Amino acid sequence: MLTIIQNTFREALAKKIFIGYYIFYAIVILIMIFLVNMDSVEGVMSLADSKMLVQQVETGFLTISWNLIIFFSLISTASFIPSMLEKGTIDLLISKPISRPMILFSKFLGAVLFVFLSMVFLLGSMWLILSLKSGYWDPMFLLSILWITLAFATMYSIVVIIGLTTQSTVVAILVNFFLIFVLCPLLSTREGVVFTLVSNETVKFIFDFLYYLLPKPGEFRDIATSMINGDQINMWKSTANAETGLFTVSCFRQLALFCLCLLLWRILYFTFPKKITNNNYQ
Numbered sequence: 001m002l003t004i005i006q007n008t009f010r011e012a013l014a015k016k017i018f019i020g021y022y023i024f025y026a027i028v029i030l031i032m033i034f035l036v037n038m039d040s041v042e043g044v045m046s047l048a049d050s051k052m053l054v055q056q057v058e059t060g061f062l063t064i065s066w067n068l069i070i071f072f073s074l075i076s077t078a079s080f081i082p083s084m085l086e087k088g089t090i091d092l093l094i095s096k097p098i099s100r101p102m103i104l105f106s107k108f109l110g111a112v113l114f115v116f117l118s119m120v121f122l123l124g125s126m127w128l129i130l131s132l133k134s135g136y137w138d139p140m141f142l143l144s145i146l147w148i149t150l151a152f153a154t155m156y157s158i159v160v161i162i163g164l165t166t167q168s169t170v171v172a173i174l175v176n177f178f179l180i181f182v183l184c185p186l187l188s189t190r191e192g193v194v195f196t197l198v199s200n201e202t203v204k205f206i207f208d209f210l211y212y213l214l215p216k217p218g219e220f221r222d223i224a225t226s227m228i229n230g231d232q233i234n235m236w237k238s239t240a241n242a243e244t245g246l247f248t249v250s251c252f253r254q255l256a257l258f259c260l261c262l263l264l265w266r267i268l269y270f271t272f273p274k275k276i277t278n279n280n281y282q
Contacts, residue, residue, distance in 0.1 A: 001098060001106045008080060008110025021076055025122045032129050050134040057130060058141045059225040066148065066221040067180050073118070073152050074159055077111040078172045081163030108160055112153045119145045144224040151220035155180070158215070180217060187211040188218065 012018050084090060084107055093103050123145050131137045155176055162172040186194070190207045198204060226232070 001102055001109075003096075004093070004098075004103060004106035005110040005113065008107055009114060011080065011083065012077070012111075012114050015076070015079075018076060021072070021118070022121070025118065028122065029125045029129070032126055050136045051138070054130050054134050054136050054138055055228055058126075058138065058144075058228050061126065062144060062221055062225055062228075066151075067217065069119075069122075069148060070152050070155060070217050071177065071180055073115045074155060074176050075173055077115065077156065078159050078163065078176075079169045080107055080111055081160050081172075082167045082169050085164075085167050104160065104164070108153075108156065111156060112149060115152050116145070116149045119148055123148075138228065140228045140230075143227060147220045147224040151217040154215045154220075155217055179214065183210070184214060184216045184218060187214065188216065 081104075084093065084103075094100065096103075098106075123141065127138070127141045130141075158179070159172040159176060162175055163169065166172075187207060187210055190204075190211060194207055195204055198207075
């Protein structure tokens with residue numbers, strides 16, 4: 001398992017897209033260094049003012065960049081599964097004394113760990129810059145690393161399933177683009193927008209069904225920003241109004257969906273064994 005994870009890291013580092021990935025993050029960090037200048041008001045701003053300003057910067061950054069970070073991370077890692085199924089690669093993997101579900105989980109875990117380290121680099125650097133310049137050390141912002149990694153892992157489960165069944169990186173990317181930027185935001189506004197325009201109960205049921213079925217990375221962002229601001233997070237009640245501080249989907253349901261995706265992988269291995277083990281002979 002450790003060998004497969006290491007090979008996943010080597011594959012990631014060998015791709016030029018990851019060089020641009022980290023260069024872009026480094027540029028963002030440099031911009032933060034020059035734009036966030038609190039030194040000129042040191043000794044003038046109170047700790048409460050510094051805390052409010054830091055929280056505004058942190059929540060603003062997460063609100064603007066959350067979906068983009070997840071999508072770019074998915075683009076960078078979407079080819080891992082199709083490349084694993086290429087002729088020669090899959091033969092080498094199945095020759096090792098490791099179960100096929102564990103091979104798939106190891107590739108998944110390698111991608112998640114790589115994104116986690118990327119978030120440590122990006123968000124950890126931003127947290128350090130804001131803390132040193134303001135004097136306010138906000139540990140809640142560091143928890144955003146875990147939330148965004150969990151959001152990525154949830155969406156990457158879909159990438160794995162699509163990559164395993166279609167062996168197409170493009171299809172996996174397009175499906176996730178549609179989910180992240182089109183369908184999920186539309187479903188989140190169903191009560192406030194869609195249901196005011198649609199009166200058919202069947203259509204409403206379909207929207208509700210899809211809403212509670214599909215993962216929503218944006219709600220991980222809502223939880224992360226609420227923790228930063230110290231707002232109340234109710235894990236179970238639902239609402240269409242984000243101003244109430246209540247969220248429609250609990251993190252526990254997202255975790256359950258993530259576990260369901262893991263179960264689906266195992267089912268796929270029993271449903272499509274020839275596609276995996278004999279891929280190079282078809």
